[in-house]
Amino acid sequence: ETGVTQTPRHLVMGMTNKKSLKCEQHLGHNAMYWYKQSAKKPLELMFVYSLEERVENNSVPSRFSPECPNSSHLFLHLHTLQPEDSALYLCASSRLNSGANVLTFGAGSRLTVL
Amino acid sequence: RKEVEQDPGPFNVPEGATVAFNCTYSNSASQSFFWYRQDCRKEPKLLMSVYSSGNEDGRFTAQLNRASQYISLLIRDSKLSDSATYLCVVNFYNQGGKLIFGQGTELSVKP
Numbered sequence: 001e002t003g004v005t006q007t008p009r010h011l012v013m014g015m016t017n018k019k020s021l022k023c024e025q026h027l028g029h030n031a032m033y034w035y036k037q038s039a040k041k042p043l044e045l046m047f048v049y050s051l052e053e054r055v056e057n058n059s060v061p062s063r064f065s066p067e068c069p070n071s072s073h074l075f076l077h078l079h080t081l082q083p084e085d086s087a088l089y090l091c092a093s094s095r096l097n098s099g100a101n102v103l104t105f106g107a108g109s110r111l112t113v114l
Numbered sequence: 115r116k117e118v119e120q121d122p123g124p125f126n127v128p129e130g131a132t133v134a135f136n137c138t139y140s141n142s143a144s145q146s147f148f149w150y151r152q153d154c155r156k157e158p159k160l161l162m163s164v165y166s167s168g169n170e171d172g173r174f175t176a177q178l179n180r181a182s183q184y185i186s187l188l189i190r191d192s193k194l195s196d197s198a199t200y201l202c203v204v205n206f207y208n209q210g211g212k213l214i215f216g217q218g219t220e221l222s223v224k225p
Contacts, residue, residue, distance in 0.1 A: 035215075042118070043158070043201070043215040056212060090157060101146065101205050103213060105157035 003027040006091050006106035013081065014114050021076040021109045023091030031096045032074040033103065034066060037088040049074060050096055081113045117141065118204050120216035128224055131192045135219045137185045137202030147178055149187050150201040152218065158201055161187075192223045 004025045013019050025032065034046040048056035049068040063085075065077040074091055088110050092103040120137045127133050139147075147164035162169065164176040164185050175188040185202055202216035 040122075040217070042116075042217040045212065045214070048212070101213060102148070102160055102163070103150075103158075103203075105159070107157050 004091060004093055004104050004106035006089075006109050008109060009107065010110050010112075012112045012114065013078070015081060015083075017081075018077070018079040020078065021089055021091075021111075023074040023076075023106055025072055025074075025091075025093040025104070025106075027093055027095075027104060029093035029095045029104070030071055031094045031101075032068060032071075033092040033094075034074065034076050035090040035092065035105075037090055037108070038086075043090065047076075078111075081111075083113050086111055086113045116216075117206070117214045118202055118216040120200075120202050120219045122217055122219060124220040124222055126222045126224060127192055129192055129194060131223075132188065132190050133192060133221065134189075135187045135200055135202075135221075137187075137216050139183050139185070139202075139204045139214075141204070141206045142180075142183060144183075144204045144206050146205040147185050148203040148205075148213075149174075149176060149185075150203055150215075152199045152201055154198075158215075161200070189221075192221075194223050194225065197221055197223045 007022045031050045035043045037043050046060045047066040052068050067075040088108045090108045091106040094103050118139050149161040150158040151161045152158040164178045168177045173190045177186045199218040199220045201218045204214050
């Protein structure tokens with residue numbers, strides 16, 4: 001069990017549904033991230049939050065909406081998704097300004113959009 | 115040109131073999147470099163950071179060539195448990211946490 005916990009681990013949703021992915025870190029880190037991993041493609045950075053402020057929004061469609069209420073929790077709200085959004089969504093955290101920016105990942109939420 | 119590029123493989127090697135992976139990056143202002151390992155259907159985990167002088171951790175050796183903008187990972191005496199996808203990661207900026215991943219190189223070690 002890593003210090004970064006993601007729920008749910010698996011999610012199946014229709015294109016008209018609204019759901020949320022949750023991430024929690026217990027490592028005392030000050031930055032949190034959402035990455036998308038599709039088959040045979042590199043991890044794609046979606047959002048970065050540093051000290052609860054969004055510092056990166058990598059041209060992600062508005063049907064993905066992040067929320068970071070505090071330094072330990074990160075959400076990804078999903079609505080009106082498309083089948084091509086099916087992927088593994090990985091949350092990560094790190095301690096910025098500590099030298100090397102090393103990420104600790106959660107186990108991921110595998111999303112299937114029907 | 116991709117920001118971080120790796121040979122996707124797969125690399126199929128026998129146990130005990132030595133195998134090397136290369137990774138090239140496009141941004142000469144890159145600050146720090148890492149190799150992560152990802153097992154099938156699992157999350158990526160840090161294998162080792164890559165330092166300018168090169169560094170070694172047991173059977174694993176990482177090298178950085180800033181002039182040519184590439185990073186390498188050498189695995190000696192391969193074990194079955196080394197089978198995984200190896201991800202090259204580059205931090206393009208000191209602030210903001212922008213870490214860019216390569217597509218990964220798949221390694222399969224056979225008995």
